[in-house]
Amino acid sequence: MRIKILISLGIFCFLALSAGGCVGGQQKPLGFSGVISYDGILYLGSTDGKIVAVNPSARNQEMSFPSSDGEWSFAITISSKGISCGPSSVPVSIYGTPTVVGESVCIGTYNGKVLMMSSSARSQNLPFPRTRSGEWAYPRTEDIIEPIVGSPVVADDTVYVCSSDGRVYALDMTYGDEKWKSDPLGDKLWITPVVEEETVYVSTFDGHIYALSAKDGSLLPWAFKAEAGFASSPMLYENTIFAGSFDRNLYAVKIGDNELLWKFPGGNWFWATPVAKDGVVYAGCLDGKVYAIDSKTGNELWEFDAGSPIVSSPALTDDLLVVACDSGEVYALDIFNGKLINGVSIDAPIRGSLCIQEGIVYIRAQDNCLYAMDVGKGKINWRFPLTIK
């Protein structure tokens, strides 16, 4: 009888572990890293925890990956803690877009690490971190900080990154030493900070815009408090900060002013960081629309209904605004009137930020593939699956 009880207990334990460990209660963090181009190479994070450097011309020629032309991939894994049904080492989730300066590629991961990689060391597949090549991980030990969702920003040999513990971290770009970390600024900071003229600007979940000294992280006298929390990263344009709020408004706040310049109502949150050009702010909204707003007055100039939530920031060329939405549609719009020029559709949600290089739009979709599109002509040039071994 006791054996029966023990066996049944074992089966129940197994079921409990399976339900809790594998199915989980919430959606697994997959990450939605964007694409950045530097010196003709594209850098991005994949949904299976890799940083990948892709040469567009090698992909166009369908060469085997990695070609010798600057291509590499580096898998970031963590050892899984406690009881799990998967392998002992699991890939990290990456939400931010890598930041590239010369040879160095920097990323913050959802497991709470900041990594600085060297392109040459990664293309040779040397053990990480190769300190001689300027590689490092922060924190250096097994410790982690809280999840990082935004992208790191590099300015004056310093890496600035925001974490879910509500702090901003400033790290030495060469060695990864901590220069300073700010006091907790309220709730989680899931944003990319703005660094301008020795000041770091952040928007917080509890509705503040703070200005910090880039030298020591101390709070500067000016701060702004909104009625609701900020959902998007701040965008700085002509001395004004633009940020989307959970109260479904896009806020414009002149730096130094305590009153807001204007707020523009949307049908849902402005999650994506807006972009601006020639006195116009272009903001994608989770209501499925992209709005063109006069940066001075907050008046709507035009709007375009993409039909599905817009999570990724729009991208600008000389006369085109490229918008991607969660249903996988990519639209090229006339920047002046919002008229649809052309569109491309893929069969996966698009959440990572877009990159435009020489008229070609590069997108990493949630199917873990990198797409090169000539949106103006309405065609996909190539598609590269990022599930590389």
Next chain:
Amino acid sequence: MANLWNLIILDPMLNGLIALSSLLPKAVEFGLAIIILTVVVRLILTPLTLRQLKSTKAMQSMQPKIQELQKKYGKNKQKLQQEMMKVYKEAGVNPIGCMWPMLIQFPIWIALYQSIMKALATTPENLLDLSQHLYSWQIVNQALPLNSHFLWLDLGQPDHTLILAILVGGTTWVQQKMTTAPSVDPRQQSMSSMMLLMMPFMFGMFCLMFPSGLPLFWLVSTVIGIATQYFIGGGWGYLRPSSTKQSALGRGSKRAL
């Protein structure tokens, strides 16, 4: 179908939960909102719970008769079924009657569970998903994101202190023990004693894996279940059968006096 579910059940409950949170002190907003909403839902479902209790009690009171029939017609299953149905009919009890109130309550519990999980929105994907379920009410949108801290718990993370797991496991055991009638059939008896151990153990294990907002809801719900059972079902039930008998005897003797 999913849209209909969201429109009629999930979204109203989710928005209600968030709106309720915004009315409570920021430091305990979400934890307290879970507790209040669980109590409110339990109150709304009281008529169904009472009906279920009544049916279960009636079924339990007929157990001696059923066991007699089992002994008598143990080998002839068809005859046993017929005789059992006859007994149920005579007593005016529907054997699956106690299941209906439970089945009706199910979708509401599922919606409450989903609302808690969605409102917690621990990852960026979850937060984006949440945005598609919210009404345009200012009270809802201004409350976000919710403060997930409550007492020693981060409601968005599992509680690794074991406190919640022990509380949930313990209360589940008490509630089950109160309602599980001892059986004369040794097979049935061993089965029910196994269940009596396994369910609390399993729920305890879940507490270590799910965000602690969910075990908090289980705990409150189970405590209310125990209280309902105690006050309406008549004491501790099968948890302390001797004391129940004694108290009944005591009451009887007092009455006689």
